[in-house]
Amino acid sequence: MSEFRYLPVTEDDRREMLDVIGVQSDEDLFSDVPEKIRFKGELKLEPKLSEPELVRFLTGLAKKNVSSSDYPSFLGAGIYDHYIPSVVDSVISRGEFYTAYTPYQAEVSQGELQAIFEFQTLICELTGMEAANSSMYDGSTSLAEAALLSSGVTRNKKIVVSETVHPEYRQVLATYAHGRRLDVVTIPEKDGGTDLQALEAAVDDSTACVIVQYPNFFGQIEPLKEIETIAHGVKKTQLIVASNPLSLGLLTPPGEFNADIVVGDCQTLGISESFGGPHCGYFAVSKKLIRKVPGRLVGETVDEKGQRGYVLTLQAREQHIRREKATSNICSNQALNALASSVAMNAFGKKGIRELAEQNIQKAHYAVKQLKGNGISVSSDHSYFNEFVIECGKPVSEVNNALLEKGIIGGYDLGKSYAQCKNKMLVAVTEMRSKSEIDQFAEALGGIIGG
Amino acid sequence: MDNQNQPLIFEQSKQGRTAYSLPVLDVPAVPLAEMVGKDYLREKEPNWPEVSELELVRHYMALSRRNFGVDNGFYPLGSCTMKYNPKVNEVVARLDGLTHIHPYQDEKSVQGALELLYRLQENLQEITGMDAVTLQPAAGAHGEWTGLMIIRAFHEANGDLKRTKVIVPDTAHGTNPASAAVAGFDAVTVKSDENGLVDLEDLKRVADETTAALMLTNPNTLGLFETHIQEIAEIIHAEGGKVYYDGANMNAIMGVTRPGDMGYDVVHLNLHKTFTGPHGGGGPGSGPVGVKAELEPFLPKPLIVKKEDGTFGFDNDRPQSIGRVKAFYGNFGINVRAYAYIRTMGSKGLFQVSKDAVLNANYLLKRLSDHFETPFKQLCKHEFVLSGSRQKELGVRTLDMAKRLLDFGYYPPTIYFPLLVDEALMIEPTETESKETLDAFADHLIEITKEAINTPELVQEAPHQTVIGRLDETQAARHPVLRYVNQ
Numbered sequence: 024m025s026e027f028r029y030l031p032v033t034e035d036d037r038r039e040m041l042d043v044i045g046v047q048s049d050e051d052l053f054s055d056v057p058e059k060i061r062f063k064g065e066l067k068l069e070p071k072l073s074e075p076e077l078v079r080f081l082t083g084l085a086k087k088n089v090s091s092s093d094y095p096s097f098l099g100a101g102i103y104d105h106y107i108p109s110v111v112d113s114v115i116s117r118g119e120f121y122t123a124y125t126p127y128q129a130e131v132s133q134g135e136l137q138a139i140f141e142f143q144t145l146i147c148e149l150t151g152m153e154a155a156n157s158s159m160y161d162g163s164t165s166l167a168e169a170a171l172l173s174s175g176v177t178r179n180k181k182i183v184v185s186e187t188v189h190p191e192y193r194q195v196l197a198t199y200a201h202g203r204r205l206d207v208v209t210i211p212e213k214d215g216g217t218d219l220q221a222l223e224a225a226v227d228d229s230t231a232c233v234i235v236q237y238p239n240f241f242g243q244i245e246p247l248k249e250i251e252t253i254a255h256g257v258k259k260t261q262l263i264v265a266s267n268p269l270s271l272g273l274l275t276p277p278g279e280f281n282a283d284i285v286v287g288d289c290q291t292l293g294i295s296e297s298f299g300g301p302h303c304g305y306f307a308v309s310k311k312l313i314r315k316v317p318g319r320l321v322g323e324t325v326d327e328k329g330q331r332g333y334v335l336t337l338q339a340r341e342q343h344i345r346r347e348k349a350t351s352n353i354c355s356n357q358a359l360n361a362l363a364s365s366v367a368m369n370a371f372g373k374k375g376i377r378e379l380a381e382q383n384i385q386k387a388h389y390a391v392k393q394l395k396g397n398g399i400s401v402s403s404d405h406s407y408f409n410e411f412v413i414e415c416g417k418p419v420s421e422v423n424n425a426l427l428e429k430g431i432i433g434g435y436d437l438g439k440s441y442a443q444c445k446n447k448m449l450v451a452v453t454e455m456r457s458k459s460e461i462d463q464f465a466e467a468l469g470g471i472i473g474g
Numbered sequence: 475m476d477n478q479n480q481p482l483i484f485e486q487s488k489q490g491r492t493a494y495s496l497p498v499l500d501v502p503a504v505p506l507a508e509m510v511g512k513d514y515l516r517e518k519e520p521n522w523p524e525v526s527e528l529e530l531v532r533h534y535m536a537l538s539r540r541n542f543g544v545d546n547g548f549y550p551l552g553s554c555t556m557k558y559n560p561k562v563n564e565v566v567a568r569l570d571g572l573t574h575i576h577p578y579q580d581e582k583s584v585q586g587a588l589e590l591l592y593r594l595q596e597n598l599q600e601i602t603g604m605d606a607v608t609l610q611p612a613a614g615a616h617g618e619w620t621g622l623m624i625i626r627a628f629h630e631a632n633g634d635l636k637r638t639k640v641i642v643p644d645t646a647h648g649t650n651p652a653s654a655a656v657a658g659f660d661a662v663t664v665k666s667d668e669n670g671l672v673d674l675e676d677l678k679r680v681a682d683e684t685t686a687a688l689m690l691t692n693p694n695t696l697g698l699f700e701t702h703i704q705e706i707a708e709i710i711h712a713e714g715g716k717v718y719y720d721g722a723n724m725n726a727i728m729g730v731t732r733p734g735d736m737g738y739d740v741v742h743l744n745l746h747k748t749f750t751g752p753h754g755g756g757g758p759g760s761g762p763v764g765v766k767a768e769l770e771p772f773l774p775k776p777l778i779v780k781k782e783d784g785t786f787g788f789d790n791d792r793p794q795s796i797g798r799v800k801a802f803y804g805n806f807g808i809n810v811r812a813y814a815y816i817r818t819m820g821s822k823g824l825f826q827v828s829k830d831a832v833l834n835a836n837y838l839l840k841r842l843s844d845h846f847e848t849p850f851k852q853l854c855k856h857e858f859v860l861s862g863s864r865q866k867e868l869g870v871r872t873l874d875m876a877k878r879l880l881d882f883g884y885y886p887p888t889i890y891f892p893l894l895v896d897e898a899l900m901i902e903p904t905e906t907e908s909k910e911t912l913d914a915f916a917d918h919l920i921e922i923t924k925e926a927i928n929t930p931e932l933v934q935e936a937p938h939q940t941v942i943g944r945l946d947e948t949q950a951a952r953h954p955v956l957r958y959v960n961q
Contacts, residue, residue, distance in 0.1 A: 026822075026823070027819065027823050027826060029557075029558055029560060029818075029819075029905075029906050030823075030826060030827065030830055030905055030906065031906065031907070031908035031909075032830050032833065032834070032905070032908070032909065036908075036909040037833065039909070040833055040834075040836075040837040040909060041833070043837060043840050043841070044833075044836045044837055044840050044853075045840070046836075046853075049829045049832075049833065052829070052832050052833060052836055052853055053730055053832070054853070055698075055699040055701050055852065055853060056699055056701075056727075056730060056731050057701060057703075057704070059704065060703065060704065060731045060735050060736050061730065061731055062603075062729060062730060062731050062732055062735065065729070065821045065822065065825075066600050066601060066728075066729050066821035066824065066825070067600050067821070068597050068600055068601070068816060068820060068821040068824070069593065069597060069816070069817060069820075070820060071817065071818065071819060071820025071821075071822070071823060072817045072818060072820075074562050074818075077562060077566065077814060077817055077818060078562065078565065078566060080817070081566040081569060081572075081590075081810075081814065082566075082569060082571075083586075084571075084572075084586035084587075084589060084590050085566075085569040085570065085571030085572045085586055086571055086586065087571070087585045087586030087589070088571040088572070088575045088579075088583065088584045088585070088586040088587050089575070089579065089583035089584070090570050090571050090573070090574040090575050091574045091575070091576065092570050092574045093570075096576065098576050098578055098579065100578055101801065102576055102577060102578075102802070104574070104576075106494075106496060108493065108494050108527075110493065110527060110530055110531055112568070113531065114531070114534040114538075116564065117534070117535075117538040118543050118544075118545025118546065119538040119539065119541040119542065119543050119545065119546060120538055120541060120543065120754075120755050121543065121559070121564075121752045121753075121754050121755070122543030122544040122545045122546075122556075122559050122752055122753065123541055123542060123543035123544070123549075123753060123754075123755045124549075124551060124554055124556060124753040124755065124756060125753075125755070125756040126541075126755065126756070127551075128542075128876070128877075128880065128885060128886055129942070129945050130877070130880055130937050130940035130941070130942055130943070130944070130945075131540075131541070131542040131880055131885065131940060132540075132541055132542065133480075133537075133540040133541070133941055133942055134536075134537035134538050134539065134540035134541030135537075135541050135755040135756070137480065137482070137537055137540070138534075138537055138755075140482075140956075140957070140958070141482060141483055141484070141958070143956055143957050144482075144484065144957040144958045145520075145522060147957045148520035148521045148522060149520045149522075153957075154954075154956045154957065155956075155957070157756070158757070160612035160613060160616060160757075160758075160800060160805075161612065161800060161801055161802075162801065163798075163800055163801035164612070164616070164799075164800055171656070189801065191798060191801040191802065192801060194797055194798040195797075195798050195799060195800060195801060197797055197798075198623065198774075198796055198797040198798055198799055199656070201623070201658075201796075201797075202619070202623055202626070202656055202657045202658045203656065203658055204658055244510065244511070244514050246511075247514075248513050271516070271520075272516070272520075273506070273510065273515070273516055274510065274514050274515070274516055275513060275514050275515065275516050275517070276516065276520075295573045295574060296573070296574055296575060296576050296577075297572075297573055297575075297806050297807045298572070298575045298576070298577050298584065298587050298802070298803065298806040298807075299576075299577035299801065299802025299803045299804070299806055300612065300758070300800070300802055300803070300804055300805040300806050300807065301612070301757075301758035301760075301805040301806070301807050301808060303758075313954060313956070319756065320954075320956055321956070322950040322951070322954050322955055322956050323950070323955040323956075324945050324946045324947065324949050324950035324955075325945070325946055325949070326942050326943035326944060326945050326946070327943045327944060327946075328943060330479060330942055330943070331479065332942045332945045333945075334945045334947050334950050336947065336950040336951050336954060336956075337951055337954060338951075339951075341648075342615070342648035342649050342651075342652035343647075343648040343649075343891075344648070345648075345652075346648045346651040346652060346661070347651035347652055347654060347655040347660075347661040348655070349648070349652045349655075351652070351656070352615045352616075352618065352619055352649050352652035352653040352655070352656045353613075353615055353616075354613065354614065354615045354647075354648075354649050355613040355614060355615070355746065355753075355756060355757040355758070355759040356613070356756055356757040356758075357612075357754075357757045357758045358754050358755040358756030358757045358758075359752070359754030359755055359756075359757065359758060360754075360757075360758055362754075362755065366530070366534065368522060369483050369493070369522065369523055369525065369530055369533075370493040370494045370527070370530055371493075371494050371522070372487075372491075372492060372493065372494075372522050372523055372524045372525070373519040373520055373521065373522040373523075373524065374492065374519075374524065375492060375493075375494045375496075376519075376520065376522060377516075377519060378496060379496065381499075381506070382496060382499055384506070384509055384510070385499055385501055385503055385504065386499075386501055388504055388509055389501035389502065389504075405508070405509060406509070406510070406511060406514075420580070423580055424580070427580065427583060432576070432579060432583070435578050454496060457497070457500060458500040458501050461501070
């Protein structure tokens with residue numbers, strides 16, 4: 024009996040197959056690997072586990088983590104604890120979806136292709152843009168690719184980005200920019216938003232794009248109207264907006280402010296936190312940029328009989344055709360997560376996305392009221408979505424430790440990323456937090472910070 | 475498969491239906507106008523569908539029946555390693571304590587996650603023969619670019635700014651030259667010789683003091699082992715360049731040989747290929763990068779480390795790092811699956827995987843070799859390339875044969891790649907397929923070659939059994955319709 028349940032070749036099979044091939048042994052199949060580089064002995068890996076042992080071991084590791092199912096979480100900063108309809112996991116657990124690859128053979132991949140076509144449509148509708156691709160790795164790489172696209176189209180090297188964009192997104196942008204030899208200019212944060220005067224001073228005719236986040240990293244709703252005027256005040260400069268898609272259920276979509284590219288991460292719609300990934304970057308553009316988009320696009324067409332069907336299209340942009348001249352090197356993307364997000368978006372529908380977004384903003388505003396009532400100083404002004412900044416007066420890590428002891432996952436330590444934000448905490452309140460959890464949080468913080 | 479055309483979800487919408495449920499808002503509501511300025515309050519709702527939960531389920535069930543995965547049948551898509559995706563991986567990846575955890579939680583509240591990642595790093599180092607590994611890259615191409623940025627940072631740190639070029643073989647996957655371009659290099663091609671291996675004379679010609687790196691899979695993209703790999707590495711190293719291992723073909727060599735022992739300096743792995751992360755219809759993947767000690771300082775940050783007190787944490791103090799390549803710590807969920815697979819197989823099992831993958835490929839090659847032109851005569855490794863040139867003379871293209879395979883219930887091989895083989899079919903059976911499956915596939919493909927002779931139109935007009943016929947790709951590209959618009 025085989026020792027390995029994934030390996031069906033029996034010893035009898037092996038003998039027959041080696042005979043057909045015309046060699047004596049397995050070893051002969053590797054005669055082209057020079058002796059000098061052959062690995063001798065056995066790889067020093069961890070010992071093999073049976074299925075029950077594996078489940079027990081990994082369950083043990085999982086239990087060493089504090090999960091947001093156990094403790095109420097007020098931690099956001101780009102990843103959030105949101106409601107995921109049960110239907111999502113049911114759909115993405117179908118083997119036909121999760122064990123397939125990129126739908127190259129359209130005739131047996133219509134399911135995936137149609138699902139992506141629907142995803143592209145859902146993203147266009149939400150962002151107010153004219154086209155969207157089938158996904159990027161995550162929000163951060165999606166943003167970096169948007170900057171590369173802008174630079175390519177405008178032939179400009181200067182990327183202007185607001186400090187209120189997610190710090191890790193900006194770090195990823197910096198890495199990509201170094202590769203392509205682009206200059207990144209950062210506009211300082213002012214009162215939780217982008218310093219518009221500094222922005223206006225920085226944008227000139229060498230600027231490829233202006234990048235802002237909406238709502239921004241501090242939760243504030245950036246004034247896209249004013250920002251658009253500044254960005255498009257220069258002839259070629261493009262406006263790139265990174266947006267939490269859930270917030271767009273409530274907020275005017277960036278497309279209505281003439282954004283050229285809208286990017287972000289669909290984690291907030293149907294994808295679990297998963298310690299930071301896999302999530303799902305989205306990438307939406309105005310009509311004039313369709314043929315410059317990175318990654319895969321699905322288009323509608325017909326077969327010989329005139330039946331409607333879907334195919335991968337405009338592939339002349341992509342690496343497997345265009346090689347070094349491709350718009351991006353991306354190949355595998357986040358298809359299954361795009362599917363997960365599509366299922367969630369369809370479950371919510373046009374009414375649900377609004378209700379979800381409204382619950383977030385209402386609960387965040389309620390939390391601010393309760394925190395203030397417990398003597399906590401809140402730095403954010405009124406214009407925030409589901410995150411805001413509080414003053415801790417002591418190291419945030421200390422406060423979070425004390426919260427954890429009370430069974431609460433506290434917020435993000437802004438001092439880690441912003442020198443001007445020492446002892447400030449970014450608090451996220453989603454629809455998952457009940458009134459009583461918010462009340463307990465406010466009370467606990469009042470005790471920890473006030474006391 | 476289901477032969478009914480499936481309407482778009484938008485076409486099934488009916489006002490008033492819903493498929494979600496939230497608790498009633500339990501905090502006092504504030505008028506929205508008091509919280510959001512009037513320019514910023516959305517007026518027009520997105521045209522998302524309104525369907526009931528059952529309608530939603532049936533929609534996706536219908537779509538799933540119009541899709542084909544490894545769970546459905548044989549999927550010998552060359553260079554993609556479409557092996558079985560173990561079910562237990564899906565179970566453990568969904569454990570609450572691995573799913574609902576946030577990357578910004580305090581280290582002490584995510585020790586299990588950090589330990590798992592650390593253990594995975596250690597195992598991957600041993601498998602590849604490298605000194606350090608980052609799990610941050612999200613996919614293979616992302617790993618390629620990360621590896622090249624590391625090499626670039628190394629040269630820059632040495633004040634060596636003249637290295638502008640990256641050498642890739644003419645058989646290379648398109649991501650290699652594309653990644654080189656995104657990393658700011660010029661991609662330069664090295665030719666293959668008549669045996670399908672890197673032409674050493676041509677390599678000597680193109681390698682010089684401006685060479686930053688050579689990118690090379692081994693076995694290469696034709697499924698052939700680069701027997702002269704040490705000499706190749708020496709040629710590049712003598713010019714001061716680095717040698718990059720594209721791990722797309724790692725499935726052939728586990729426990730047989732290691733990139734680190736062949737002379738490679740940087741490696742990326744595709745955890746969604748060799749290590750059973752499911753392909754997901756096109757992703758997510760995971761593309762860890764391993765390096766030799768001299769390149770370790772340049773790895774993306776943070777790294778996951780084991781501290782002196784035995785706990786696990788992040789090392790952010792890495793001044794020479796290329797920076798971040800992705801927000802947070804990589805595609806954690808895929809890394810969990812890869813770790814589960816490595817623990818299921820152990821060292822003996824992974825060695826057996828590579829032996830069986832190579833056995834299956836050579837067996838299938840042998841069974842088909844009388845019926846196709848075989849451009850290379852030596853043993854293959856985990857995959858092989860046939861040419862459809864003989865059938866092309868009969869007026870039957872490789873594309874036609876691929877479409878005909880659909881009628882027999884197979885996903886076709888990779889076709890028209892690598893580019894240097896005329897009418898290429900690139901076949902990778904993987905180790906998780908039985909002899910019976912391989913025999914049945916060979917019989918069907920041989921039958922198709924006979925049809926090409928006797929009833930060519932049957933092949934040329936294929937597929938006949940699928941939910942839809944060949945689609946008009948020209949129309950799709952000329953008049954792109956990329957979204958549904960409500961009429």
